[in-house]
Amino acid sequence: MSTTTKIINAPSLANCSFLEMGRQVEELVQGGAHWFHIDIMDGHYVPNLCFPVRIVGELKQRYPGVDIDVHLMVTDPMSYLPLLKQSKADWVSFHMDSTNFTRRTLVTIREMGMKAGVVINPSQPISVIEPVIGFLDYVVLMTVEPGYAGQKFMLDSLPRVTELDELRQKHGVNFLISIDGGVDYQNAIECARRGAEVYVTGIYIVFQQEDGIRAACQRFEETLTDVLKTQAMNSPIAQS
Secondary structure, three states, rough: OOOOOOOEEEOHHHHHHHHHHHHHHHHHHOOOOOOOEEEEOOOOOOOOEEEEOOOHHHHHOOOOOOOEEEEEEEEOOHHHHHHHHOOOEEEEEHHHHHHHOHHHHHHHHOOOOOOEEEEEOOOOOOHHHHHHHOOOOOOEOOOOOOOOOOOEEEEEEEEHHHHHHHHHHOOOOOOOEEEEOOOOOHHHHHHOOOOOOEEOOOOOOOOOOOOOOOOHHHHHHHHHOOOOHHHHHHHHHHHH
């Protein structure tokens, strides 16, 4: 069990109202969000379309201090990498079953100066990442089926977070664990206790909240950080 206090709120811009997106993105920044999660879908890997690559460049131009985390739900992730590099994406993840060349794709992402990650679907074993574990900067654990926002968190994902944390300890690697899908306070707190650091947040945490986007962002990060600080203080190491 991890006692890390590193919590990263990565709001998914797919949850923005397209008619109010500029204002809502500004509210995210004012609320302290320093990661944006961008879903790029091609209508083939998943039966949906979302965001052109150009949004990455526009966001980096307006908010150069914000990390752009691109989640590729496409059938040919390698073909997107030159444009993502040109657009100054910071983090790029892709689904391992979308390519026969997972290692080559990870290496290429890193060579282009971006952080590299893979996405694990609910139907895939955690061990699927072991052959490429030394090439990972982060792992995105899908806690819903990929393709649509607003789904409910799959509770059987919780032991999979633990398994991921144990796997990185076993191999002595430091990739970040990102949780994507249906994140709310109850499951986020449990994922944090199990070692997750990055939370792709949506309508249950940041958007459609009564006190607004800015306050919701601040409250989420503060709440999870406090939970982990308490856990760290109560750990056997801290008490020895």
